[in-house]
Amino acid sequence: MCRTSMDLVELFFISLGAAIVVYYGVRLLLFSRMLFPKLWFPLSKSFFTSMGEWAVVTGSSEGIGRAYAFMLAKKGMNVVIISRTKEKLDVVAKDIGHTTGQMVKVIVTDFIKENVFSDIEDQLKGLNIGVLVNNVGILPSTIPCQFLEHEELNQTITKVINCNVRTMVKMCKIILPGMEHRGKGLILNISSGVASVPFPMYTLYSASKVFVERFSQSLQAEYKDKGIIIQAVAPFGVSTRMSGYQKISMVTLSPEQFVERSLQYIRAGDKTNGCICHIILSWVLQTIPLKDFMLQGLQEYVKNNFKNHKNKSGGAMIEVIVSRTALETPLSMMQP
Incomplete structure (x- = not known):
């Protein structure tokens, strides 16, 4: 026994x-x-144009948004670029038209403000929109701080929700019905690597990006059987104005590099970090407890880098509309 x-x-x-x-x-x-994304998740040369004639990209005056607009135009799509600065948009539109020969439509709007979507919807009427990239986002402060330390907290809360959350939902509401009617379409909602774990000192920003991911994943479950691909894209290090144009490396990519690589993962599921190095970084964040480390070192690190950036550039905006959601600074702390 x-x-x-x-x-x-x-x-x-x-x-x-x-x-x-x-x-x-x-x-x-x-x-x-x-x-090996090209092997496991292949896309035909006509994949993007088969979705529709037009692509819509928010926050496309610079950074990741601009890179998406250029890349989609190079793949044969006409593009609608939307941001708040007309001068920058006009330059991007001219460059895209000259480089690719595709049509470019400019819509100037400030997503922080109320009641902007009826005008956007009117300007998009009649367009066969096959791709939507919800890229625009706002970082309430370049200096990490606790929730109650934000200046003008009530206004900050409204701005973050309006830009990072409401804009994505409203743009999907405007464009998704046409995709459903045609039985095809692609929506890329740009999240951030900081949404991988609770991220103190950037609470509002990181929480808004968690919403982006959950909304995207749930929406994909609802519309996958209708021929629509909806994916959250969560990058880490990308060299943009917001990151102080940090030196490009294996971890810190240029916007063009990141966009080109992330498009290879469109069929990889309802969420991607966009490239193999960022996928590994996401795993590290979710596996290794970094909370105490970040709480102790994050604020001082970013303050020092912000001070250096101000000295070099002559000043920096405390609140910026970013054409990316890759909050690179905390990840830079883990780089050798």
């Missing part, structure tokens, strides 16, 4: 060990696909 019990216990642990090996083996196989 004792021998039988020991045999059962031994069999249980052997089975458990085998199950663990199989589980992690499958996960390793799934992860290995991310190393």
